[in-house]
């Protein structure tokens with residue numbers, strides 16, 4: 332056994348694998364995109380076999396690039412797109428349906444029905460979540476309702492449910508481990524985050540048999556050993572966390588009041604609230620940040636469904652840019668006198684509105700509006716939405732988020748223009764770290780410190796380093812006018828019943 336750590340980061344559009352050496356430096360990277368399946372409007376699926384193959388391919392490439400064999404790995408850490416549901420046959424390991432992805436809105440009606448029955452308060456009190464199709468519970472119920480005989484088979488213990496971490500652990504260990512971690516469990520609508528246990532009452536309402544649920548462990552724990560055939564050696568899996576929680580760890584947000592925001596396909600801001608399970612008055616989520624040594628640390632989370640995805644829309648839908656990095660060059664050329672707003676509700680609006688029915692809209696166009704104003708509106712939308720989340724967080728947690736510096740990561744933060752605009756719109760500094768692979772780093776840290784080859788919490792927090800701090804520069808009157816224009820645009824976009 333050597334001292335390298337392999338982090339598997341299974342994301343919404345691609346799988347990445349990163350080999351870190353003992354000094355926490357990146358030694359090898361493998362990455363592969365896989366197909367997005369859109370069977371109907373608002374539905375999003377992945378083929379679990381595509382997920383699996385892209386993970387194994389990426390892991391092998393990362394090892395090759397690092398110039399090491401799997402026998403030199405001390406451990407593996409897994410982090411993953413959260414909430415996405417996979418159901419498979421316990422005997423054959425074959426999925427019975429495509430994975431239903433977190434972005435999928437097919438259970439909007441079911442959620443409304445549960446709300447009409449007055450059940451939202453119960454779900455929120457126990458899980459910290461809301462009755463929104465985003466979360467796993469109603470997606471799992473949908474699969475059980477729509478695949479022939481699934482519910483009976485599940486009750487007989489013949490089927491397994493998992494978020495993507497559980498599916499990967501199961502496959503990697505040849506079906507010997509059926510496990511998840513507390514952060515992934517906390518996104519399912521079936522897990523009581525106070526008692527840290529699957530909740531029988533909620534399972535009853537969703538009609539989900541407990542026999543199909545994995546055992547829940549700490550984020551740094553023994554998750555089994557990989558079969559030799561996959562990577563060439565048996566390697567222990569010692570760390571697991573949902574990707575946003577892993578990024579919180581990778582950004583070393585270990586103290587209450589520390590906050591990170593990740594700008595990938597969507598944007599997810601997490602504020603560490605320590606041992607306080609803070610209920611939200613502003614429709615944020617109360618969730619598990621991490622569970623280590625049996626001790627749970629909580630977070631408030633704001634989830635925005637469209638961030639970098641709006642840039643992809645500029646590129647693939649409107650075709651006004653060739654690559655994502657061109658978005659900021661174009662935005663910088665926009666006419667400052669044109670107040671054009673994009674409310675990117677392509678799949679509804681997430682926090683703090685939670686409006687599944689809202690659809691995207693553009694406001695303020697004139698004959699002079701062109702690609703540059705569209706690009707600026709798409710990038711600014713991410714900044715305005717972050718401001719909305721931070722306002723909601725300040726309302727919920729009064730222990731002093733005011734002077735917290737936001738730590739940012741994810742693909743979009745490569746854009747200096749967007750980060751400067753973010754600081755301007757927030758009227759607060761924004762810190763970009765030197766290591767942008769914070770999600771993988773978080774998963775690697777969980778596994779590495781458990782394996783005894785990486786530093787402890789204080790050590791990893793000390794090694795967090797800033798690449799650049801963006802300080803607000805915008806004139807106050809300009810900022811106020813822009814924020815007022817955004818709020819008006821959102822108000823006009825919300826659906827009638829929201």
Ligand SMILES: Nc1ncnc2c1ncn2[C@@H]1O[C@H](COP(=O)(O)OP(=O)(O)O)[C@@H](O)[C@H]1O
Pocket residue numbers: 342343344345594595596597638639640641642643655656657658659741742743744745746749
């Ligand atoms: N320079 C850039 N400017 C703006 N957006 C960018 C830039 N580079 C990447 N992106 C956006 O970031 C996203 C990719 O980020 P990533 O963290 O890899 O996402 P995910 O993990 O969700 O797949 C894409 O949506 C892409 O459009």
Ligand SMILES: O=P(O)(O)OC[C@H](O)CO
Pocket residue numbers: 341342343344411412413414433573574575595596597
């Ligand atoms: O795959 P990402 O990075 O877009 O993250 C997805 C989130 O985990 C969804 O909750």
